[in-house]
Amino acid sequence: MVREAGSARFGPRLLAQLADALLVFVPAVLVATFLPQGLYRDEESYVLLGASIAWILLRPLQWTLLIRNGETVGKRLLGLRIARPDGTAASPWQLLLLRPLPLAIVVVVLFSGDYGFLFAPFLLLADVMVRKDGRCLHDLLAGT
Secondary structure, three states: OOOOOOOOOHHHHHHHHHHHHHHHHHHHHHHHHHOOOOOOOOHHHHHHHHHHHHHHHHHHHHHHHHHHHOOOHHHHHOOOOOEOOOOOEOOHHHHHHHOOHHHHHHHHHHOOOOOHHHHHHHHHHHHHOOOOOOOOHHHHHHOO
């Protein structure tokens, strides 16, 4: 099915990302709260464990929604969809590999060497800056 193409504004895109992040954050906090204390030395380990469990459990759902509809849970809640500029469905290659590539580069730079943390924010900013047509760097790279 081809829907009319149009680019989402920054606000709804950000809200969709926050909704997807909450899907990981809420279970992480629940795991940190309800796991027996004493398994780990610090609370951050519990949150990290919860986030890891939530991420692993939610990946199949998110990937299925992406491949079938071009949506994540957050995008679906806000009525957004990832598509090619002409409105046709994006390929799994575009959705699962090309779109996340800029963020993956930011993470690698962030954790590489002693000064990666100085450059990572600029790379992240370059990725999320929205052009007049509503597309970001990851959209341009992926052709979405």
